[in-house]
Amino acid sequence: MASTDAAPKLYAAQEPVFPKRVSGRYRNLKWIIMIITLGIYYITPWIRWDRGPNLPDQAVLVDLGGRRFFFFWIEIWPHEFYFVAGLLIMAGLGLFLFTSALGRVWCGYSCPQTVWTDLFFMVERWIEGDRNARLRLWKQKWDFTKWRLRVTKWIVWLLIAIATGGAWVFYFADAPTLLVDLFTGQAAFVAYATVAILTATTFIFGGFAREQVCIYMCPWPRIQAAMMDEHTITVAYRDWRGEPRGKGKKRRASAEAAIASSRLAGPTIIGQEPGSTSKAMPEDQPLGDCIDCMACVNVCPVGIDIRDGQQMECITCALCIDACDEIMGKVGMERGLIDYVALTDEKNERAGNQKVPIWRHILRPRTLIYTALWSTIGVALIVALFIRSELDITVAAVRNPQFVTLSDGSVRNTYDVRIRNMTAEDSTFRISLTSEEALRVGLEGTPTLMVDVPADETQLQRVYVTAAPDSPAAEGDRTDLRIWVEQVGETLRAHEDTTFIGRGGS
Amino acid sequence: MTDHEHSNLHPDDPDTTGHSWDGIQEFNNPLPRWWLWCFYATIVWGIVYTVMYPAWPMISGATPGVLGYSTRAEVAEEIDRFDALNADLRTQITEVELASVNREDTPELYNYSIQAGASTFATWCSQCHGRGAAGVQASGYPNLLDDDWLWGGTVEEIHDTIAHGIRNEDDPDARWSEMTAFDDILTDEEIGQVVNYVLDISDQEADATLASAGETVFLDNCAACHGDEGMGDRVLGAPNLTDRIWLYGGTPEAIEETVRHSRFGVMPSWSGRLSEADIRATAIYVHGLGGGE
Helix, strand or coil: CCCCCCCCCCEECCCCCCCCCCCCHHHHHHHHHHHHHHHHHHHHHHCECCCCCCCCCECEEEECCCCEEEECCEEECHHHCHHHHHHHHHHHHHHHHHHHHHCCHHHHHHCHHHHHHHHHHHHHHHHHCCHHHHHHHHHCCCCHHHHHHHHHHHHHHHHHHHHHHHHHHHHHCCHHHHHHHHHHCCCCHHHHHHHHHHHHHHHHHHHHHCHHHHHHHCCHHHHHHHHCCCCCCEEEECHHHHCCCCCCCCCHHHHHHHHHHCCCCCCCCCCCCCCCCCCCCCCCCCCCCCCCCCHHHHCCCCCCCHHHCCCCCCCCCCHHHHHHHHHHHHHCCCCCCEEEECHHHHHHHHCCCCCCCHHHHHCCHHHHHHHHHHHHHHHHHHHHHHHCCCEEEEEEEECCCCCEECCCCCEEEEEEEEEEECCCCCEEEEEEEEECCCCEEEECCECCCEEEECCCEEEEEEEEEEECCCCHHHHCCEEEEEEEEEECCCCCEEEEEEEEECHHHC | CCCHHHCCCCCCCCCEEEEEECCEEEECCCEEHHHHHHHHHHHHHHHHHHHHCCCCECCCCECCCCCCCCHHHHHHHHHHHHHHHCHHHHHHHHHCCHHHCCCCCCHHHHHHHHHHHHHHHHHHHHHHHCCCCCCECCCCECCCCCCCCCCCCCHHHHHHHHHHCECCCCCCCCECCCCCCCCCCCCHHHHHHHHHHHHHHCCCCCCHHHHHHHHHHHHHHCHHHHCCCCCCECCCCECCCCCCCCCCCCCHHHHHHHHHHCCCCCECCCCCCCCHHHHHHHHHHHHCCCCCC
16 A cells, blocks of 8 residues: 555545435435525525614614614614623534534534535536436536536526525615615625625535535534544444445345345445445355445445444434435345444444433433533523613713812712613603712703613713712712613613712822 | 555555654645645735735835835825715814804714814823813813813803913914012012912911901902902903812912912914814813813
8 A cells, every 4th residue: 555656645636426315314304404494594684573663674683883683572782792692602502512412413414514515416416417427427528418517507506605695694784675785786895795705605615615614624523523422422334233244145136136226326436336345255254234235325425435434524414324224124124224323332232232222322411411501501591681671871980080179169070871772762861879978960961960862872971970068978088879870751770880089089 | 765564554544655764654644635726825825915015024114015005095095084074064163153062953063073072182182181181280281171260161262262372472362361470579478468368268277367467468469360359350361269279289388389489371372283173173072071161
């Protein structure tokens, strides 16, 4: 193997992969998940949600200009970003949970790279035919038929890519308006740039880069490998049951009949005939269940042989399970030669013990702790969501200077009070204070104590607090006070504690 | 070269690079072609970038780059752009009655004035009056936050003060007044008496005998400017001596220093340096700091 005198090559060409169509329980699950995830992605921006006259009526909207995030009945202000942080922590813990329980299930079913690549494979199969036709086309010269099929495929991919990039920008502006603007050339440059970039990435990653993204670009496979343990359920080949592989004299007939009658079995790209891999044993030895039909290899979207064991490239899409189950059915053997198993199953099953049910692998302290943490944060976020007020204030004491002496000897402190009216109504707020000492409150720019704040807006109001001449607060060091902001005629109120600094402090 | 005799290679292992050090060999796990091309593209990009944009540090400055890009020019462009955006507001602010600018009736103009005024104040005024406009206590730089104004605290009066300054030689319209230095005019005894009188009318501890004698001295020498009651006179910029605010300090020593040697605070005229729009914005800003009348 190692006898190479030629200079080593600096690069490896991408091995083209032509996965075969497969059907089965996991394929069906993947179709359902694809429909749900793509449906959510494309439809969400078009859902309307009536919030009254002052606010947008788009159910999910990230308003970067106005610094608001709308999600159905929830409106998140920038100062409430901890909700997003909480959701991100939940997403992280959720991935820990799913990875420790089910391995790379995110990669296999719901990662956008997987979903869109799957969609692109579907288009490819629909236009160019299944594996064998595509292999032929790949080897064929670039004649008219090849150009026609390739260009058709690329156009359909491009349309999907444009729709993907296009749908993204609708989350950031009113979707119907933006759609019209995009087509009439009225939309902002950043909208076109975003659509162009996402179209390009979708087209390239889904159509051409495919498994290269997972193997070389994505850090998640490497992180996940470190988060799995011997109880993690993952897609694996029961080599203790399958090996030594081969058709064998006795079952040659049924094996060849199964291979002949199955779309899935057949030669691999490198031209290995079924039943002739290097691991095949002499025919007089007792054989395992694997008839070496290559069905599992032929359907693999990342182009690996699951029988080689755990591999970094494997995204656990489970299509090889479906393929093998079909063959096992035809040969008349028990399904599950390739299956969701845990590493501990090998020892157990080799010893001939009863199979351990999946739920016993999943329910273990580690996953239960993850679940507990995940739900605790979830509950905390929901509670925080329901108890949050539609009025929020911050009080910033102006400390340059700390206080001002007025001509009659009274002492004044200044506070910048920011009032956030998170209701959908224009509101008037009354500012007052409570303190153990006598203090007078006044506002900049108005003789009253009322501040008008428009709906869904923030108002900065300068507030003056004055202590009478020679009063304890004026002559003392620090006096605690609480500034109250109350909505006139309504029930909303908020307060914040701060300090009054008198002459004694300097 | 590779020592095949002692090779521990497994049949499935990739090729080696042919390098061997004490029997340790190196697998050849080549990079994917697209990765390598991206890497080459970044190198090309880097070279092109350093040619197009300022990049290599030289002894005086950096290579300018063939595109002529400069962050300084970009800032100048940005400033021009914002000036153009605010041109209407800047024209408007020079035309309106200053007193009519407020948050309720002219919110846009008011907001612009406060922002522009704050920035002008920070650049040109804060050196003397302080970043928070509190002045420098007892050193002659007035506190602009309180309710005591030497030359008037309405927005128009503040505007005049900023535009023309105080006691400067450059602007004929500058407010002018000068307190007499009484060191050579009054006797030490009379100075002691008048200092105690001033302490007394400003509610501070004073020697009652000296203070009552000081009243005559005050009425004869000081009342012309500071008024019979010592309430000051804004036309002359004469401070109110009965309140609790002292530009140069209210201690007996500071008052005596003022009486003997006088004070002479100067503020420059800004009409030559700042635009009328900026001066008006600054007047509105200062008026809104808490002391405006």
